[in-house]
Amino acid sequence: MPGDRPSAERLTHRIKSMAKTGESRVAEERIPSAILVGIQLPGIDDDAHAASLAELGRLVKTLGYEVVGTLSQKRDELDGATVLGKGKLEELAAMTGGTGVVGSMAHVRKPRARERLEDADGKESAAGPTEPDLAAPLMPEYVIVDHDISPNQARNIEQATGAEVLDRTGVIVEIFHRHAHSREAKLQVEMARLKYIAPRLRESAAGGERRQGYGAGESDLEVERRKIRDRLAELKEQLAAIQRDSDQRRAARRxxxxxxxxxxxxxxxxxxxxxxxxxxxxxxxxxxxxxxxxxxxxxxxxxxxxxxxxxxxxxxxxxxxxxxxxxxxxxxxxxxxxxxxxxxxxxxxxxxxxxxxxxxxxxxxxxxxxxxxxxxxxxxxxxxxxxxxxxxxxxxxxxxxxxxxxxxxxxxxxxxxxxAAMVEEEFVVPYAKQRLLSDVYGHVHVLSENFDATGRIIKVRGVSGAIERLRRTLSAS
Structure with missing residues (x-):
């Protein structure tokens, strides 16, 4: 059309525009966008349903995605195959640029989010590299469901919408994965993440083939699941060691x-x-x-x-x-x-x-x-x-x-x-055991001190457990 720029000119124009706003990447590097999906089940009022979706939106924002739309439906229960009813699923597909079709007649394609990640890794589609159409509308790449859904439900929604599908648990697990800092937290989150991922692994296009050599007789999917089981066992051992140390530290603070x-x-x-x-x-x-x-x-x-x-x-x-x-x-x-x-x-x-x-x-x-x-x-x-x-x-x-x-x-x-829970007690610390005074001052409040021929007479106030421990320490020393 006369008003359209050639593709190369459009790309140049887009790069100049990004430079003006301080951006340094092309359109494919933009913030991922998502559609939220919620089912209002019986017993959940409008306010509670809206609050749950709003909270999901904050979770998605914490994950680094942009919420560009919300789809809600009242149902007696989640649809066993697609969560939503047929009409709402088609409405969702229209929002994401999908076909709305599920089943053997559906055109199977990778969700756009996965395609984008693979392109970023330098991979190309079977048709060869294609020039990005920067004039095309940017469709949401993720559908986030405000419920726990099965792997089969997620696959069906992906098939209908062409978008990557996450449920509420998946979002929370991913946030935990990104925010864990200590070694213990990282191990804990990795364990939870692997348990979430394991049932959602899928066969590759050649997934039915059986391996030769190591792992002979296993499909790629079976090998991946075995690796997860082995890693979970390893994580359990590492966490047990860390938790023993944590238990000792807590015991010292008892x-x-x-x-x-x-x-x-x-x-x-x-x-x-x-x-x-x-x-x-x-x-x-x-x-x-x-x-x-x-x-x-x-x-x-x-x-x-x-x-x-x-x-x-x-x-x-x-x-x-x-x-x-x-x-x-x-x-x-x-x-x-x-x-x-x-x-x-x-x-x-x-x-x-x-x-x-x-x-x-x-x-x-x-x-x-x-x-x-x-x-x-x-x-x-x-x-x-x-x-x-x-x-x-x-x-x-x-x-x-x-x-x-x-x-x-x-x-x-x-x-x-x-x-309010403290009690008062009086101790005599013999002059030969003055080294124990630091233990006394560290665990109870000293009210008064006097001296006699046997040693230092100390009146203290503290919790019963600490006073009992001091009594044992003084009698054993």
Missing amino acids: DQLRVALVGYTNAGKSSLMQALTGSEVLVADKLFATLDTTVRALRPETTPRILVSDTVGFIKKLPHDLVASFRSTLAEALEASLLLFVLDASDPTYESQLDVSRNVLREIGAEVVPSRLLLNKIDRVNEADRAALRTKHPDAIFLSARSPADVAALRETIIAFFE
């Missing part, structure tokens, strides 16, 4: 006073941890920014010291394999003396988030640990809603992690909790 911050992801636990302890922990406005448990002393320091733990956040439909993998990390909550449930008071779904947090902790047996409810980000809540929150949760602590006064008040509340 007589110390410990507080664990628990709650929904992005509720502000890391911000509160930083404010209470002065530690340089990662604070980011994204889901699952923290996967590694951090333990720091409450600041200013108290005698005895109070340790504060920041734990991995929870989320609705948290994959069971991730809960199982992070069981040792969550043990910090199980062994704490006090749990602080941190909630985002400005989130209208905070109550369901509290239920999720309690259910996860119940799964590891931590529901018996004393707890307090912290409604964080209260500075984002108007006065009328604050009054309603106070009526509904009269025992909750209202605060903003950004307010020094609120954090100082919380610190005093924590100290008061432990002091």
